[in-house]
Amino acid sequence: xxxxxxxxxxxxxxxxxDGQTFASKSWRKFKQDPLIPIFFGLTCTALFGGLRxxxxxxxxxxxxxxxxxxxxxxxxxxxxxxxxxKGRLIVDRDGKRPGVDRNNTTATKMPxxxxxxxxxA
Numbered sequence: 001x002x003x004x005x006x007x008x009x010x011x012x013x014x015x016x017x018d019g020q021t022f023a024s025k026s027w028r029k030f031k032q033d034p035l036i037p038i039f040f041g042l043t044c045t046a047l048f049g050g051l052r053x054x055x056x057x058x059x060x061x062x063x064x065x066x067x068x069x070x071x072x073x074x075x076x077x078x079x080x081x082x083x084x085x086k087g088r089l090i091v092d093r094d095g096k097r098p099g100v101d102r103n104n105t106t107a108t109k110m111p112x113x114x115x116x117x118x119x120x121a
Contacts (some may be wrong), residue, residue, distance in 0.1 A: 033083040039076035046072050 020028075030037055050065030 033079065033086075035079035036076065036083060039072055039079050043069055043072040043076055 046065050046069035050062050050069060053061035053065055
């Protein structure tokens with residue numbers, strides 16, 4: 001699929017692929033942070049169980065499922081927060097975070113109206 005200029009619309013996705021299939025990338029991500037997809041699956045299960053109970057007219061079961069959904073969503077948010085913190089704490093053997101170049105002295109271009117950060121920040 002291409003746009004009006006003839007460029008491939010999904011070229012940015014192809015550049016990010018790095019030769020990985022969707023399944024291999026998903027499995028790698030699952031091994032890195034297994035709590036996120038587990039809590040997501042439990043949240044969906046509780047949601048659909050609550051909707052099913054609501055459709056049958058079982059108010060008690062529907063309330064229980066919806067309460068469980070809230071608990072599972074909270075767990076998912078904590079798992080996401082933990083994964084974010086853990087990602088910031090990952091360091092290599094030299095004590096540096098991967099992907100962060102502390103020696104890069106080139107200034108980043110700021111959008112108009114935003115002042116540059118103070119020196120040494």
